[in-house]
Amino acid sequence: MDHYAQGSDTVSALQFPCTIFATQKRMDDYSASDMLCGDLSESQLKTQFHLVDVSTRANPYSLTKITPFSQPQSMFYGSRGEGEKISRQQCAEILFDEFRHLSQSFSLYGPYKSLIKKMITHMQNGEGAPFSSMYLDNALKSQILNDRSAENSTRLRLSDAFKNHIDWENKCYPLARKAELCKAISEGRLPKFDRFQDNFNGMGITIHDTWATHITIKSLKVNNDRYRAIVHYRVQDHFGLDGEDILKLKFSQFRFFRIWFVLQRYKSIGFKPFITNMETTIEITGERSEH
Template identity: 55%
Template sequence: MSALQLPCIIYKSQKQMDDYSAADMRCGDLDEAQLQKHFHLNDVSTRVDPYTQTKVTPFNQPQAMFYNMRGPGEPITEQACMRTLFDEFRALSRTFSLYGPYKPVIEQMITHMQNGHGSKFRSLYLDMALKEQVLNDCSGKGSLQRIKEFLLRNINFKESYLPSNKKDELYIEISRRTILPKFDRLKDRINGLGISVHDTWATHITLQSLLITHNSFQAVVHYRIQDHFGLDDNDILHPLYSHIRIFKIWFVLQRWVKYGYKPFITEINATVTIEGIKYD
């Protein structure tokens, strides 16, 4: 039996990397009537009305008792209106990013949406968060723990190799019995990771190297994860998110034909080392 050739991808999610055709990657595809009638996006911002490009005052907010009694708000330019919406977007994001080392990430991502023209986003903070999550998963179903257990069971320690025919078994083990890394824990709601990434779109796990000595091994495992910083129709029609202002602003900036700011792919990478000892 031959040894598994490394590096080797031992897990691939069904969803593809670099998927720009996903529903949450659409932009500039909806007109004003669709936004207001189908998605009920009338009261978007507390600072500006994006449709009329005017400043919002207590008397010209759509929900105000005396709406329009004093006429429209002060007109502003389209560029000023967009800048104001992004400033409010950033300000609202701070509610979801209250503490910890990952606090700055969401504002960096919003600014990247504003200026990045759809280019990929990478952050050392997110790489660090992924590595921390992988290493500290104590659920008993973490992918790293499952990989370690699998290697201990299937390495041929006598001849110091992992048989190549075990690759499919390892894929099944990860697919069916593990919890893949994502940021949907309770603490992620306020540490900036939930609003920045939350769930993930595509995951690749690669066994980069495997050193076997007598009854022990040392393996290097690489995680590559992608997420989409964008909203699809279901996101804004969700009973909860549809009433949260940050998502209203985000959706209008991304999907309104007049603005059409491009969503982007967030790429996160982490490399970890695991060790195991086979006891007879």
């Protein structure tokens, strides 16, 4: 611990790196309800979760292809009937293809447009391994830097805490005022992707809310009434659905989520959900307050 003489007092300086915030929900939480896999029977899916009409292409319960009646003169034209028997693996492949196809309406434009398809394919082939992407890291950084709400932005709130609580005479941040940095985060709003544009740019469907966040100050330099802090954000989310999700109309009305839930939770299929990792480092600079 560094100590600085200040008259007859001794100031203990905060040491770096220093984690100033960690959510109560923990990192790498494979016991979370949205990480369950292959735990539900056909009757549970149908009765508890009302998942009867799942796919337009294959029936995961009877393992048959669904084919439209293609003769225009048929009175059943346009309705669907069950066709040839398929294997469980073939059925899963058909459902994943439809899952990817349906994802397009949630991911219409922008640099993150392709992320949801990559994450669906990772669910199909990754066997539950964690997922990371420079696109996710960039999205996190952009969200933090572009949040200009003085009330909510963790970056702006930290900036105020540095400015107001740095010991400018001793060029350090006092250990005794660490709580002010923690408070700056806990009373703000953690980075998440629930803005209007996230409904269409691919981030709302891939991440939306987040599970766990750790924020660490890597370094702080104080010189000539100015400071420069390097702050690291580590964020995790789960690419998985729990029972509460699929019982909400905003999820169950979309075939996209019905297919996802069955692929993840049906005993006969049971593809593993996974943890999504994001991280970024930002710089916060400022100068001594006037007051």
